[in-house]
Amino acid sequence: MADKKVKHSGRLPQMIIYLGKLFRMFIFQNDWKVLPMSAIIAGLVSFAVGSNLFKTMEGTVLGTFAMACICIWNGFFNSIQVICRERAIIKREHRSGLHISSYILAHMIYQAVLCIAQVIITIAVLNLTKVKLPTKPLITPWAIVDLGLTLFFVTYCADMLALMVSAISKTTTTAMTIMPFLLIFQLVFSGGFFSIPKSAEPITNLTVAKWGLTALCAQGDYNSLPMVSVWNSLYKMRGLEYQGMKPVEEITDYILENNQRDEFMMKTAEYNRNPTYDFDPAIVMKCWGWLLLWTFVYVLIATILLEFIDRDRR
């Protein structure tokens, strides 16, 4: 019989073993496909909403919302099935001495690498498709690094949320059923794009999308951008007659003749500024803080829940 006082692999060596497994799975299994997928999604989004991103207020809200969605989508798909698809194997290994914390830590590191790769791909695609990106740095000396960090924190937070769902779900079918609900929740309750009642506003703090969108708008200096929707609406109403006169046409013609259209757009923007999106490092730091907090909460819940894996029925 073996010596009972001998030590076995601790948490760190176990984490290294699992990290090795995960990177092997990246090659042998289909995990690598998330990288080209992120390029395709970034391409589609830049094609759809890239033209006015960081150029106008409306285009920025729409574009940053879409960018946050790319990140959430990528994060969700990275890890929604990773635990539940091998749940029975984890149960067996837990029985043989596997530390759940090592297993989760290995996933955290592996997923962080995946997320970094996806962020690099996304920024590269946006650059390639000539989408305007923020140029003024806020936290680090480089604006692109600030943007990359925000995209990473959003992707990683969504990734860990999906990891938690994967740890809760007994089967891949359950996980894939929960995912669309989570996605809809993220989109609807982001608070920036869809207007929601005042009483429901605290719920927006729960979403990855809100903090991602806010940080991106702040980094893109949303409040310094022109607002085009008022001008566009006014221009559409040029034909409006009032007591035999066309007052809107007169105003728009006057603005155009005096080359004051851009000034008008900036003036309307001035009245529609949103202090939440101020070009302020404190705002970006707050958003990053919330994203990291939720990441930590999701990881903690995933670890605690997975500790009960022994209770799974056959």
Added chain:
Amino acid sequence: MESNIALLLQVLSVLLETIGLWQIFRKCGIKSWYSLIPFVREYQLGLCADKEEEGRTYTVISGTRFVLQMANIGLVKGSREALIVLLIQIVLQLAIIVYEIRIYLGLIKVFRRRKRWILGFIFLEGLTVFLWGISKKFVPSKQVVNFKLVEGAKVSGSAVKAVSDGLTINIRERSAFDFFKKRALLKDIHIVIPKGHMVLLLGGSGAGKTTFVNAVTGYEKADADIQLDGQDVYKEYEKMMYDIGFVPQQDLMRGNDTVMLTLTDAASLRMPSGVSFSKKRERVNEVLQEFGLASVKNSLVEKLSGGQRKRLSIAMEFISDPTIFFLDEPDSGLDGVVARNLFVRLRAIADQGKIVVVITHTPDRVIDLFDDVIVLAKDATRTGRLAWYGPVDEAYEFFGKTSMEQILLSINQQDEGGEGRADEFVSEYASRMRKVG
């Protein structure tokens, strides 16, 4: 006026339903007054319909809906909060309808009636339940057994003395709480397995084979003393789990890893951290040879045949050189020749001085390789009991049978197609043990 009539009809329906349930419960062998207690009666109806699981869920959903109904009273009508609560109530109501249908279909089956009766239960619930309750034509095909009132087989109660060289098992009871009810899963199992023995673990469905294995390995603790070579498995579980190998029924390995890497990782996890990498590598190569996997060491696990996969699954446990091996149906899905070869390997492991305990549903083709057999049987209280532990040939004599399959048939319940003699053998074995002391 109309609302008064609707209320009257509602009250009448509830009254008819309660009277009907009172009678149905009586027919099913359940206390009739349960029909008067909301939520409890839903669960009891599930029992009556042989749909306990559905009955539980139905009770929980009904209770939740009731709580929400109460919560809604305090909310402003038409407010957003009230609408959200209402929405949840609607969702729960839909679930309740589905579960009601499932339970009533179960009831129809138990009462051996046509399925069309379900329409009556859906559209005229009170009246249909009343009719089924009072009419003598509606009789259930089986009664709900109250295990509290049933007397189980005799208990030996005689613990075996712990040995310093082998596995000593003294399980007094292993129970679990199931929907607020305590249920004994295993009881009164006292055995000593010497080293070098290969033991067959025989038992019908639900006899507690897996529960027994989990209790002995310390994975799910029971009210028991389990000692391996004189060391308490429960107290020293963190250390001893590496000395106990458990091979599950399914081949739980990552298909996209190679055989070599699967075993290397298993060695890293299970072998002591003080062992050098080269020693671990050496051990991996030894095990690859021993289990005939050297030729496929660079193949992906998913490319292996059923037999090779099973051998790899065992090898993963064997890598740390454990003293005991538990194998849950290692031959499932394998043909006769491959299964025989696998058991020959297991015999060789036992001959190295290990204890090998195997659960299999086709023992007769390899019974010559076993030393002993543990027979577990469900007694009248549906608790797993020890009906026999000892040499294979003596087991044949004890049960008066000539094969393991016949023994299994004799202890299985009658509603499972068996002879239903479990209590007889359990009691006889317990008496024998008491005499031996």
